[in-house]
Amino acid sequence: RAVWQALLLIFVPLLPVLNLGQISQEEYLVFDHYLYLSVAGFGYIVAIGISTLGTFKSRTERTQLAGFRRPGLAIALFIVIALGFTVAAARENRPWADSYFLWSNVARVRPTYWAAHYNAGLALLNARRFDEARASLESATALKPDEPNVADALGRAYDGIGDVSRAVASFKRAIGINPDMFESYNNLGTVYFKNKDYALAELNFAAALRLKPQASTSRFNLGLSYARQGRYTDATRELEQVVQATPRDAEAQYELGLAYERLGRENDAVLVLKRAASQATSEELASRIDASLTRLNSAGHQP
Incomplete structure (x- = not known):
């Protein structure tokens, strides 16, 4: 029995x-x-x-x-x-020691399984081992060329190693496979922004926001893209929404203060910069805020 x-x-x-x-x-x-x-x-x-x-x-x-x-x-x-x-x-x-060891072992046992290479690549991306991530994600792409998440991750790997043209192509391919790939629009906008192509960055951040209007990071980046093009009214509109949604975001308040200053709204700029100074968590940001306040105060602008 x-x-x-x-x-x-x-x-x-x-x-x-x-x-x-x-x-x-x-x-x-x-x-x-x-x-x-x-x-x-x-x-x-x-x-x-x-x-x-x-x-x-x-x-x-x-x-x-x-x-x-x-x-x-x-x-x-x-x-x-x-x-x-x-x-x-x-x-x-x-093999279960961490995510990379797990998935690299799966890829070794099942080399034709695309998700094993993809997940190993994600683990390497998180560890900022971009060149190794690129190799894993290229293997995943060869096995699953119609998977938008793989194309997006591969774009991040290319961006990490400084291969801008391939990063752009990979993000565009992800969007071509799935036009609703919010992450790829945002990542593509980030690549353009880092390379000072602010008009194209604006287009992609705006596309990301159409898919996820609540995405504060994309809205913040859109506001920065407007500001870098000298479109401070548009920048102010976006940054005010970011500050309203995330009132403790000192970086957003700092950028909003700069936009106010450019529009001649110095008193508003001083108010928002003082609020940013009280919430800044990094010395570098606090130093930038202090420099802006010193500049405005020396010009005689008080709230």
């Missing part, structure tokens, strides 16, 4: 996952971590075997093996097996 219980523990947990590859398009569902519960059955069988060995008595109860009676042998076997499983488990857990 106990053996049948063990067999049930092995096979019953497998039933829900036997057909996942056919009922779902998501390949994550058939990874081995869905199969671990059935190991309980194997453990149960081993325990039954050891218990049986411990209670079994030979025809001559005084028979000894290597100085142990049967119960002693059972205990020794249990310790050996437990240590063996402990060592094996430790070795198997090494």
Whole structure:
């Protein structure tokens, strides 16, 4: 009876996952971590075997093996097996040390699985290992050329290594695959902004905002794009919305203060810059705010 219980523990947990590859398009569902519960059955069988060995008595109860009676042998076997499983488990857990080790191991085992290369690339991007990320994401792109998230991540890798033209092309390809790729519009705008192409940056940040009007970062970047083009009225409109949505954003308040100053609204500029100074969390930003306030105060502008 106990053996049948063990067999049930092995096979019953497998039933829900036997057909996942056919009922779902998501390949994550058939990874081995869905199969671990059935190991309980194997453990149960081993325990039954050891218990049986411990209670079994030979025809001559005084028979000894290597100085142990049967119960002693059972205990020794249990310790050996437990240590063996402990060592094996430790070795198997090494690929789970972090996200990169996990997915690079999956990519090694299943080199044709695009998501393994993609996730390894994301882990490398997070670690700012851009050239290695590029290699992983190029492999993912070759395997899954119609996946916009892969194209977007590859664009970030190209941007990280300073390959602007390929970064732009990759972000555009992501948008071509999925015109609703908010992240790619925002990333493309950032690349253009860093390269001082503010008109194209404006177009892409505006496109990102059409998809996610609540995205304060995109709105802030749009305001900066307007300001860098000398369109301070437009910049003020966007930056005021950012400050309203995120009232403790000292950087946004600083940029809004500069826009007010450019529009001749010096008193408003002093007010918002003082508020920014009280909320600045970095010395570099605090220094810039202080310089702007000194400039305005020296010109005799007081709120």
